[in-house]
Amino acid sequence: xxxxxxxxxxxxxxxxxxxxxxxxxxxxxxxxxxxxxxxxxxxxxxxxxxxxxxxxxxxxxxxxxxxxxxxxxxxxxxxxxxxxxxxxxxxxxxxxxxxxxxxxxxxxxxxxxxxxxxxxxxxxxxxxxxxxxxxxxxxxxxxxxxxxxxxxxxxxxxxxxxxxxxxxxxxxxxxxxxxxxxxxxxxxxxxxxxxxxxxxxxxxxxxxxxxxxxxxxxxxxxxxxxxxxxxxxxxxxxxxxxxxxxxxxxxxxxxxxx
Amino acid sequence: xxxxxxxxxxxxxxxxxxxxxxxxxxxxxxxxxxxxxxxxxxxxxxxxxxxxxxxxxxxxxxxxxxxxxxxxxxxxxxxxxxxxxxxxxxxxxxxxxxxxxxxxxxxxxxxxxxxxxxxxxxxxxxxxxxxxxxxxxxxxxxxxxxxxxxxxxxxxxxxxxxxxxxxxxxxxxxxxxxxxxxxxxxxxxxxxxxxxxxxxxxxxxxxxxxxxxxxxxxxxxxxxxxxxxxxxxxxxxxxxxxxxxxxxxxxxxxxxxxxxxxxxxxxxxxxxxxxxxxxxxxxxx
Numbered sequence: 306x307x308x309x310x311x312x313x314x315x316x317x318x319x320x321x322x323x324x325x326x327x328x329x330x331x332x333x334x335x336x337x338x339x340x341x342x343x344x345x346x347x348x349x350x351x352x353x354x355x356x357x358x359x360x361x362x363x364x365x366x367x368x369x370x371x372x373x374x375x376x377x378x379x380x381x382x383x384x385x386x387x388x389x390x391x392x393x394x395x396x397x398x399x400x401x402x403x404x405x406x407x408x409x410x411x412x413x414x415x416x417x418x419x420x421x422x423x424x425x426x427x428x429x430x431x432x433x434x435x436x437x438x439x440x441x442x443x444x445x446x447x448x449x450x451x452x453x454x455x456x457x458x459x460x461x462x463x464x465x466x467x468x469x470x471x472x473x474x475x476x477x478x479x480x481x482x483x484x485x486x487x488x489x490x491x492x493x494x495x496x497x498x499x500x501x502x503x504x505x506x507x508x509x510x511x512x513x514x515x516x517x518x519x520x521x522x523x524x525x526x527x528x529x530x531x532x533x534x535x536x537x538x539x540x541x542x543x544x545x546x547x548x549x550x551x552x553x554x555x556x557x558x559x560x561x562x563x
Numbered sequence: 564x565x566x567x568x569x570x571x572x573x574x575x576x577x578x579x580x581x582x583x584x585x586x587x588x589x590x591x592x593x594x595x596x597x598x599x600x601x602x603x604x605x606x607x608x609x610x611x612x613x614x615x616x617x618x619x620x621x622x623x624x625x626x627x628x629x630x631x632x633x634x635x636x637x638x639x640x641x642x643x644x645x646x647x648x649x650x651x652x653x654x655x656x657x658x659x660x661x662x663x664x665x666x667x668x669x670x671x672x673x674x675x676x677x678x679x680x681x682x683x684x685x686x687x688x689x690x691x692x693x694x695x696x697x698x699x700x701x702x703x704x705x706x707x708x709x710x711x712x713x714x715x716x717x718x719x720x721x722x723x724x725x726x727x728x729x730x731x732x733x734x735x736x737x738x739x740x741x742x743x744x745x746x747x748x749x750x751x752x753x754x755x756x757x758x759x760x761x762x763x764x765x766x767x768x769x770x771x772x773x774x775x776x777x778x779x780x781x782x783x784x785x786x787x788x789x790x791x792x793x794x795x796x797x798x799x800x801x802x803x804x805x806x807x808x809x810x811x812x813x814x815x816x817x818x819x820x821x822x823x824x825x826x827x828x829x830x831x832x833x834x835x836x837x838x839x840x841x842x843x844x845x846x847x848x
Contacts, residue, residue, distance in 0.1 A: 357820045364827040365683065368834060372679045375838070396654065405687060409819040417812025424808045491658070526706040530699030530811040537691040537819055538639055545646040552650060556657045 318521075325439065325517045329447055332440045339445045346449035350411040351456070358406045358457050359464055365402055366465035367472045369393045374477045386477070387484035390469035391492040396555075399462040400503040400548055406461075407454045407508055408540035412515035415446055416536040419519025420529040428520060438520065447512035454508025455501055462500065499555040506547055511540045597721070597802065598795050601729060604722035612727050619731035623693045624738070636692035640685060640739050641746045647684045648747030651675060652754025656761070665761065669770035672751035676744070677778045678834065682785045685743045686826040689736065689790060690819055694797035697728050698818040701801025702811035710802070725798040732794035733787060740786040744779070781837045788833055789826040796822040 373389040419442065422428055428438045466488070473479040518536045522528050571578045608616060625635040655671040701724055704710050713720045752770070756763045800818035804810050 353816075353820075357824055360824040361827055364824075364831040368679060368683070368827075368831045371835070371838075372675065376674065392658070397650065405823055409690075409823050410816065413816030413819055414813065417809055417816055420812050421807070421809030491661075525703075526808040526811045527699070527703035529808040530702050530815055533812040533815040534691075534695040534699045537695050537815070541687060541691050542639060542642055545643050549646045549649050549653065553653045556653055 321521065322514070322517045325443070325520070326513050328439050329443050329513065329516070332437070332444050333448070335440065339441050342441065343445035343449055346415075346446050347452055349414070350407075350449055350453040353414050354406045354410045354453065354457055355460075357410045358402065358461055361402050361405060362398070362461045362464040363468045365398050366390065366394055366469045369398060370469040370472050371477070374473060374479065378477070383477070383479050384483040385487045385490070386473045386479045387470075387487035388490040388492070390473065390484070391466060391488040392496070394462050394465035394469065395492050395496050395500050396552070398465055399458050399500050400507065400551075402461045402465075403454055403458040403504050404507050404511075404541070404544040404548065406457060407450060408511045408515075408537060408544060411450055411453065412511040412536050412540050413533050415450070415512065416515040416519040416533050417529060419446075419516060420522035420532050423520055423522045424525065424529060443516040443520070446516055447509060450512030450515070451505050451508035454504045454511070458500055458504035462497075495559040496555070499551070499559065503548065503551045506551065507544050510543050510547060514540050514543065593803075594799055597725075597799050600721050601725040601795060601798065604719065604726040605730060607719065607722040608726035608730060612723050615723060616727045616730050619727055620734055623696070623731050623735045636688070636696075636735070637739060637742055639692050640688040641742045643688045644681055644684050644743040645746040645750040647680045648672070648676060648750030649754045651680065651747075651751040652759065655751075656755050656759050665759075666765050667769055668751070668755045668759075668761065669766040669768065670773040672748060672755075673770050673774040676747045676751060677774070677782050678838070681740075681743050681747050682782060682789070682830050682834075683827065684747070685736075685740055685786055686789045686793065686830060687823065688743070689732075689739070690793050690797070690822045690826060693732055693735065694793045694822055695815050695819055697732075697794065698797045698801035698804075698815045699811060701725075701728075701798060702804035702814045705802060705804045706807060706811055721802075725795075725802060728798050729791060729794040732790045736786050736790035737783070740783060743786075744782070784837075785830055785833050789829050792829050793822045793826055796825055 370386065370390045370393070373393065374383065374386045377383050377386050377389065422442075428442075431438045431441065470481070470484055473484055474481045515536050518532045518539075522532045524531075623636060625637070651672050652668065655675070656665055656668045659665045659667055659671065701710075704724070710720050710724065713723060748770075752763075752766060755761050756766050797818045800814045800821070804814035806813070
């Protein structure tokens with residue numbers, strides 16, 4: 306009995322999550338689309354994510370560029386540090402920092418907001434008034450997270466490459482011209498497009514998990530806290546899994562190197 | 564009417580900006596004070612609240628609530644580092660193969676996993692599991708006025724709640740980081756030798772040649788440093804949560820944001836301090 310209850314609970318949560326996902330996807334093209342909510346949520350996610358993005362992108366790339374340059378200097382190939390910086394930033398650091406920011410900043414804020422509304426029974430009130438909370442609240446949030454994730458990933462790549470440039474040129478004495486020249490050797494438009502696709506997938510998954518956790522909150526302040534905690538953990542786990550699969554697919558589709 | 568009120572009424576905008584700055588300064592000061600008190604009370608927590616510390620160690624290792632169902636923080640840390648270790652195989656092997664040097668994937672695993680990937684991934688996983696859990700617990704206690712009740716009963720709340728969690732976090736991080744390193748090495752090796760069909764002898768040769776034991780020890784030191792920082796940040800945000808149920812959620816979000824940034828910076832500066840410009844690395848062995 307206890308065993309079956311222990312197994313049934315996570316399975317039920319899993320099923321509910323897919324129900325919410327299915328409803329959200331089905332309601333996306335349905336009118337009326339909640340434009341106002343979409344715009345205000347996009348602005349909200351962008352606002353909470355912008356500063357963490359900048360602050361995370363710089364240490365991540367600097368650390369990667371530093372480690373990679375040590376290796377290149379040892380090989381006597383420091384001129385290629387731009388190639389390493391561009392490839393690392395576009396293919397891995399860009400998407401991963403976007404993941405961290407979208408789930409750590411955007412999804413947590415979204416889940417806390419929806420969770421508080423659920424606790425205050427605002428969602429039930431909406432249902433009573435004949436408004437579907439999935440259409441009016443979840444759909445715009447998921448789309449907002451997707452949009453902002455794509456925009457953020459571009460920002461991360463830009464900030465990362467600029468940070469890597471300054472670190473390589475001023476601290477590790479790479480010549481600026483060869484850094485810029487070598488940037489495009491192994492990184493082309495294909496990889497940038499893959500980075501955008503990854504970011505869109507991340508944003509959508511993070512938005513769905515955050516909204517599901519938010520609308521299924523129960524049990525007062527501790528419940529909201531735990532829901533946000535679970536959102537962070539589940540989004541990280543999901544997004545790292547998506548990242549490895551997307552990387553493997555993109556590597557076999559467009560190749561990894563020269 | 565004092566001079567200050569007159570000035571405030573005459574220049575409302577400037578006053579607001581200055582008040583904002585002063586508020587920021589006060590907040591930073593309060594945070595620093597909290598961190599100082601927490602660290603100073605660590606001795607107290609070890610002597611007086613031994614049972615609580617032990618209970619927290621057990622809880623952090625295995626997780627509570629829904630997290631325990633998927634295996635707690637150990638499983639999450641293991642899973643995330645497994646994913647990033649596999650990235651070394653996917654990205655590293657293919658990149659090296661494009662210059663026909665795929666034999667060096669073992670080297671890439673030994674070098675990048677130890678210095679770069681595992682510390683960053685472990686920091687992320689720690690902040691998400693142990694850290695965010697601590698914020699959620701402390702925040703709920705603060706909202707339910709349990710922390711005030713502790714103070715009234717004469718229990719030193721910072722020592723009992725924050726310092727014990729810092730100690731527990733630092734102790735738990737050591738086995739967790741062992742899991743993280745093992746998972747990232749295993750995943751990179753499995754991906755390279757099993758999926759991309761490299762011979763295990765080649766992989767192991769380059770892996771063992773370039774795995775520097777002192778780097779591993781420094782990597783553990785990084786894990787230790789980031790555990791302290793993450794636990795301090797997360798206990799602060801939980802301890803000072805305000806604003807009802809929504810406030811707890813917001814506190815968790817804010818704590819995750821702050822601790823990700825701070826732990827990335829800590830790892831960066833610790834690596835720069837350890838490896839320096841020379842890099843403590845010789846290709847010749």
